[in-house]
Amino acid sequence: MRYIVSACLAGVSCRYNSGHSRNEEVVRLVREGKALPACPEQLGGLPTPRPPAEFRKGDGRAVLSGRADVADGSGRTVTDSFLKGAIEFTRLAKAFRAKGAVLKDRSPSCGPRRVYIDGHLRGGRGVAAALLEAEGVKLISPSGLKRPPAGQGRSGK
Numbered sequence: 741m742r743y744i745v746s747a748c749l750a751g752v753s754c755r756y757n758s759g760h761s762r763n764e765e766v767v768r769l770v771r772e773g774k775a776l777p778a779c780p781e782q783l784g785g786l787p788t789p790r791p792p793a794e795f796r797k798g799d800g801r802a803v804l805s806g807r808a809d810v811a812d813g814s815g816r817t818v819t820d821s822f823l824k825g826a827i828e829f830t831r832l833a834k835a836f837r838a839k840g841a842v843l844k845d846r847s848p849s850c851g852p853r854r855v856y857i858d859g860h861l862r863g864g865r866g867v868a869a870a871l872l873e874a875e876g877v878k879l880i881s882p883s884g885l886k887r888p889p890a891g892q893g894r895s896g897k
């Protein structure tokens with residue numbers, strides 16, 4: 741399977757605080773040519789570093805249907821940048837023919853399972869994750885990647 745992956749999981753310093761969340765299984769997928777790393781928030785035109793952001797009133801699925809917003813710590817709405825980033829990230833996933841997405845949990849863009857809504861960590865999707873899911877891409881947390889047995893794993897699909 742081919743994947744689009746959160747760039748910070750591949751070791752790119754694109755997080756809001758200029759850090760990364762390198763995951764060795766994700767790096768292995770990139771090295772093997774099976775994964776394309778990208779950052780939806782940078783694709784949406786946001787700078788690095790940038791203020792952290794969270795949802796108001798609902799998760800990424802609610803943002804896609806116009807029922808929720810994304811705001812940064814100062815209360816400034818950044819929904820348009822998150823939507824633009826989600827669209828560009830999904831465009832890249834399609835160009836790469838990705839059938840799966842390995843995404844950073846708790847991110848308002850990438851979160852595949854849990855995100856912060858009105859100050860609380862809840863079940864939900866980031867904006868880019870929600871759009872990918874709507875396009876039929878399977879969402880996977882890094883912990884859901886299987887580590888290949890020693891000496892194997894270089895020949896899988």
Ligand code: SF4
Binds near residue numbers: 745749754755778847
């Ligand atoms: S938007 Fe996604 S790829 Fe970019 S820093 Fe946040 S979690 Fe990582």
